[in-house]
Amino acid sequence: MVLSSCAFFQSLPDYQNEYVDASPPPEALKVSSGVLTKLDFFYSLNQQCTSLGMPEIVLAVAPQNGTFQARAGHDYPKFSADSNYHVCNSKLVPAAQFYYQSSAGFVGEDTTSVGLTFPDGAKRDVIYKITVQ
Numbered sequence: 549m550v551l552s553s554c555a556f557f558q559s560l561p562d563y564q565n566e567y568v569d570a571s572p573p574p575e576a577l578k579v580s581s582g583v584l585t586k587l588d589f590f591y592s593l594n595q596q597c598t599s600l601g602m603p604e605i606v607l608a609v610a611p612q613n614g615t616f617q618a619r620a621g622h623d624y625p626k627f628s629a630d631s632n633y634h635v636c637n638s639k640l641v642p643a644a645q646f647y648y649q650s651s652a653g654f655v656g657e658d659t660t661s662v663g664l665t666f667p668d669g670a671k672r673d674v675i676y677k678i679t680v681q
Contacts (some may be wrong), residue, residue: 550600554604555608556651567662567669577676577678577679578678578679578680578681579630579650579678579679579680579681580649580681581650581652581653581654581655581680581681582649582651582652582653582654582681583649583650584647584648584649585647585648585649586645586646587646587647587648587676587678588645588646588674588676589621589643589644589645589646590603590643590644590664590672591623591625591641591642591643591644592666592667592668593625593633593636593641595632595633597625597633597635597636597639597641597679598631598641599641599642600666600667600668601666601667602620602642602643602644602667603644603664603665603666603667603672604664605618605644605662605663605664606662606663606664607659607660607661607662607667608661608662608663608673609659609660610660611648611650611658611659611660611673611678612658612659612678612681613650613651613654613656613658614648614649614650614651614654614658614678615648615649616646616647616648616660616662617646617647617648617649618644618646618647619644619645619647620642620643620644620645620646621643621644621645622640622641622642622643622644623641623643623645624637624638624639624640624641625637625639625663627639644664646662646676648660648676650678650679650680654680655680655681656679656680657677657678657679657680658680659675659676659677659678660675660676661673661674661675661676662674662676
C-alpha cells in the first residue's frame with residue numbers, strides 16, 4: 549500500500565466489519581529529528597464500534613536511519629461521513645499504533661514497511677516514506 553487515506557468495507561458471514569487505513573498523505577509524514585512520532589494506526593471494528601481484535605504486525609523493512617515501534621494503544625477512528633461506521637469516530641477504540649524515531653542528528657529521507665494481518669485474515673502491506681527535518 550502506498551500512503552493514502554482510505555477505508556474499505558468487507559462482508560463476513562455473521563457480521564460486518566470495516567478496516568481503515570489511517571495513513572496520512574505522504575506530505576504529512578514529516579518528523580523532527582530524534583523525536584518519537586506516531587506515524588499511523590490501524591483497527592478493526594464491528595458495527596457496534598467494538599474491536600474485532602488487533603492486527604498481527606511484521607516489520608518487513610526496518611528503517612535505515614532510525615527505529616520503528618509497534619504498540620497496542622487506543623485512537624479515534626477516522627471513518628468518512630458516508631460510512632455506516634461514522635458514529636464510531638467519537639469513540640476511543642483499541643488500535644495498533646506505529647511510531648518512528650530517527651537517529652540523533654539525522655536529517656533526510658527514511659523508509660520503513662510493515663505487513664499486517666487482520667483478525668479475519670485480510671492482509672495489508674504498508675510503506676512509510678518519512679522526511680526527517
